[in-house]
Amino acid sequence: MAKTKNSKTSPVAAASTLSDAQLHEMLYTMMVIRRFEEKALELYSLGKVHGTMHLSIGQEATAVGASAALTQQDYLLNTHRGHGHCLAWGSQADLMMAEFMGKETGYCRGRGGSMHIANVDANNLGANGIVAGGLPISVGVGLSIKSRNTEQVVMVVFGDGASNEGAFHESLNMASIWNLPVIFLCENNQYAMSMPVEKSMRVERISERAAAYGMYGVTVDGNDPQAVFAAVLRARQQAVAGHGPTLIECNTYRYMGHSKSDRQAYRTREEVKAWMDKDPIERLAGNLGLKESAKEALFKKAEAEIAEAVSFAEASPEPDPADIMEGVYA
Numbered sequence: 001m002a003k004t005k006n007s008k009t010s011p012v013a014a015a016s017t018l019s020d021a022q023l024h025e026m027l028y029t030m031m032v033i034r035r036f037e038e039k040a041l042e043l044y045s046l047g048k049v050h051g052t053m054h055l056s057i058g059q060e061a062t063a064v065g066a067s068a069a070l071t072q073q074d075y076l077l078n079t080h081r082g083h084g085h086c087l088a089w090g091s092q093a094d095l096m097m098a099e100f101m102g103k104e105t106g107y108c109r110g111r112g113g114s115m116h117i118a119n120v121d122a123n124n125l126g127a128n129g130i131v132a133g134g135l136p137i138s139v140g141v142g143l144s145i146k147s148r149n150t151e152q153v154v155m156v157v158f159g160d161g162a163s164n165e166g167a168f169h170e171s172l173n174m175a176s177i178w179n180l181p182v183i184f185l186c187e188n189n190q191y192a193m194s195m196p197v198e199k200s201m202r203v204e205r206i207s208e209r210a211a212a213y214g215m216y217g218v219t220v221d222g223n224d225p226q227a228v229f230a231a232v233l234r235a236r237q238q239a240v241a242g243h244g245p246t247l248i249e250c251n252t253y254r255y256m257g258h259s260k261s262d263r264q265a266y267r268t269r270e271e272v273k274a275w276m277d278k279d280p281i282e283r284l285a286g287n288l289g290l291k292e293s294a295k296e297a298l299f300k301k302a303e304a305e306i307a308e309a310v311s312f313a314e315a316s317p318e319p320d321p322a323d324i325m326e327g328v329y330a
């Protein structure tokens, strides 16, 4: 079945190179993420998942690389395209699927759905439907960590479009002047809805924006989990040593449309194919020397895990309408 709560790969000894076992674990988690999202899309098309849905298919390496560099005591603030980060953080596929289907057994008792899923018990403080909405919250979490004087960090995940929002700039500035243990993880998937990055900003790299706030910024290959792992690990070490926040830009690509209603008239099939040729799962499987049969066996295992998650979710009860006002504060 799904992984146990928050079973992230430990960054023991803080080595920036990963063992073969860790890389195999990352590969498998990427496969679980991909199959989970493919199944969620299918269930959405059948009308079993409600609201809208933003898929991160193609971006799995960023999620697994980043989570693997953090500890169970650290915090995550996620984006609207955050299913991969949620799973990589150690969330159970069955409780996530139940949440997507609006069931009582889901992480938020079916009230959050795909875009507002949280697991506060595991320090996953939740996804956010407001673009850049997680960034100011991360500054608050960072301030809390600093005032409690613990060896924790908070990682906030957001897209390239979010880095054009005022909340991004204010948050980086505040985190920098207060020297807070925040890791700003930008997933540059090249588009904000239909807007390509090169049309929405004059900087070549989003990480350059860090300099404006006197913090360290770096751009890495977001389709390489090891590169993401090393960058996040370094940022974590820097933060716990009291040297403040880091901005990490992960270059990656989403294969699917922005959300379910996207006809993708803004990009060519050739462009999508060129990125698919750099697929993070195929690449890592190749680097690990996995034979086709071994890769297929791993995918089958992931599919079985997701099938069990769907069965659990389908069999779960709907929330009781009598509880409709529970959790409503305003």
Ligand SMILES: Cc1ncc(C[n+]2csc(CCOP(=O)(O)OP(=O)(O)O)c2C)c(N)n1
Binding pocket: 054, 079, 080, 081, 129, 130, 131, 132, 158, 159, 160, 161, 162, 163, 189, 191, 192, 193, 258
């Ligand atoms: C403050 C705000 N403005 C606009 C939107 C509508 N919206 C939802 S997702 C999105 C694009 C976000 O792009 P990016 O930050 O690059 O993330 P991606 O969707 O590519 O992962 C927009 C404009 C919103 N949800 N919140």
